[in-house]
Amino acid sequence: MGARFSRKLQGRMTSLIRQWGSDKSHYPNYMFSVIGREELGQAEWDAFVDASDEAWLWHRFDAQDVLAARRGRNVLSFAIRESGGQERIVAIVPLHLVEGGYSKLFSVKVLDSFGGVACLNDLGSKQKKKVLDFVREQFINLALQCKVVQIDLRLTPMAPAYRGEQCPKVNPLLHLGVENRLTQTYVIDLQYSKEELWDRLLGYCRTHIRKAEKEGFVIREADSFADVEKYYGLHLETYYRTGVEPHPFKYFEHIWRSFTIKGYSKIFLAERDGELVAADNEAFYKKGVVGWTAAGKSGATKGINNLLHWHAIRYFKERGFEWYESGEAFPAARGGKNKGLNDFKKSFGGELYPYYRGEIVMRPVLLETANWLKTLRQSLDFKSGN
Known part of the structure; x- marks a missing residue:
């Protein structure tokens, strides 16, 4: 039953992504369309990931299924295609809908982008901004449809664009309009x-x-x-x-x-x-x-x-x-x-x-309640010795 539900949900969400991406009335100044991961196919998906300096292992086609094997996760990953002219893929977006319970009667949903948006290397700054603006709209609309409490995004420190001398001085996720949740890694x-x-x-x-x-x-x-x-x-x-x-x-x-x-x-x-x-x-x-x-x-x-x-x-x-x-x-x-x-x-x-981490809070009151319940449960577990 769980596998059937997962396939049904993924099909519904793929349809939703396609609907929002193809309806240009939502994005009059954009010339992009959204393509689901399965629709694009593994060969083209992974070829993009191999070439993009902002992408790493967590962006690859198989990685979406690996991460979805954990409890409460369903794949919603998609690609962005530039419409008109070259019709090229300009971004890959790993994305999962995550549902977790804080008690037997209370659970919340989150959109999780582990790895974050990976863009084509040769995009100019103006074009990249348009791509990221478009992706943000996709995040917001999916979040509203799925009734999630927040959107979590994490970039991969091992992606070539984010390591060594290439390491950005400012959190690149800020270009997506997120709340800055920058931490650190060794x-x-x-x-x-x-x-x-x-x-x-x-x-x-x-x-x-x-x-x-x-x-x-x-x-x-x-x-x-x-x-x-x-x-x-x-x-x-x-x-x-x-x-x-x-x-x-x-x-x-x-x-x-x-x-x-x-x-x-x-x-x-x-x-x-x-x-x-x-x-x-x-x-x-x-x-x-x-x-x-x-x-x-x-x-x-x-x-x-x-x-x-x-x-x-x-x-x-x-x-x-x-x-x-x-x-x-x-x-x-x-x-x-x-x-x-x-x-x-x-x-x-x-x-x-x-x-580099960031979040977009969609339902602050519900999120605050969920965090309070999580803290309470952890406190009770600690006192009981579990």
């Missing part, structure tokens, strides 16, 4: 030598790595679907231990079939005496790498995750990759989970880079 420059990368690790990180190596842990790549099943068992253990609802198995199956097998991710497994104790999944594309998912056994040697990440850094350095993103940073955290996450990511010697 990024490691892999153009240093391996010796320099080792020296840039914080002292306790190097100590943890040496300890894990001395205790006989070995790292290998996942090479079969059976390894994915083992990894998922570790994922369940990790999430149940931390009180978080685990992802469905199909999410990991999609990662394996759409990314790992096709050469866009690597799953590294840490074992001792044949027993799996930790796992780390790395996504990579366009000379950039992102630490994606990870899991570990309770009571495992403290340095095993350090060893896994250091192994990944060396692996991609040796293969000519240029950047490694450890993940969103929380440098202001003074305690709790975020403090631990930040300290771990910081220990690998990365530098803080912008993580």
Whole structure:
């Protein structure tokens, strides 16, 4: 039933996107049309993503289905075609409708663009503004039709347009008229030598790595679907231990079939005496790498995750990759989970880079209620020890 509902919803939303994109009365000054992802097709979609400096792995055709394998997500991704003349694709927009419950009786919907709008490289500034204005109208109209509380947008720090010397000084999402929600992420420059990368690790990180190596842990790549099943068992253990609802198995199956097998991710497994104790999944594309998912056994040697990440850094350095993103940073955290996450990511010697985020709030009262319920639930879970 869930799969049928998802297909029905996606069909309805594709029809809605096509309707709004083809009705020029809404956009008298624009000469664009909207094309659904399926209508455009994978070959043309991915060719655009490969060529655009603003696009990364999360924009690819298969990535939309991978992310939709998580609970409550449906694909609404679309492309923008320039009408008249060249009839070329000028932008790709990854988009999901996300529905989540804050209690048994209360749930809200959000439009989530993970990766953000990716435009054609050679657009002039005036033409790009027209494209982004048109995309914003699409967001607003879809949000109204779907009755969402807000629209969330995140750009990908590993896209060539947003890393290294190309890194913008101002959040590019502001051109879409969003509320600025800029945060930061740790990024490691892999153009240093391996010796320099080792020296840039914080002292306790190097100590943890040496300890894990001395205790006989070995790292290998996942090479079969059976390894994915083992990894998922570790994922369940990790999430149940931390009180978080685990992802469905199909999410990991999609990662394996759409990314790992096709050469866009690597799953590294840490074992001792044949027993799996930790796992780390790395996504990579366009000379950039992102630490994606990870899991570990309770009571495992403290340095095993350090060893896994250091192994990944060396692996991609040796293969000519240029950047490694450890993940969103929380440098202001003074305690709790975020403090631990930040300290771990910081220990690998990365530098803080912008993580461009933004939002458009559609229903502020409902959103405030949802956030209050979320905070209340987290507080109750903490007090109950869950």
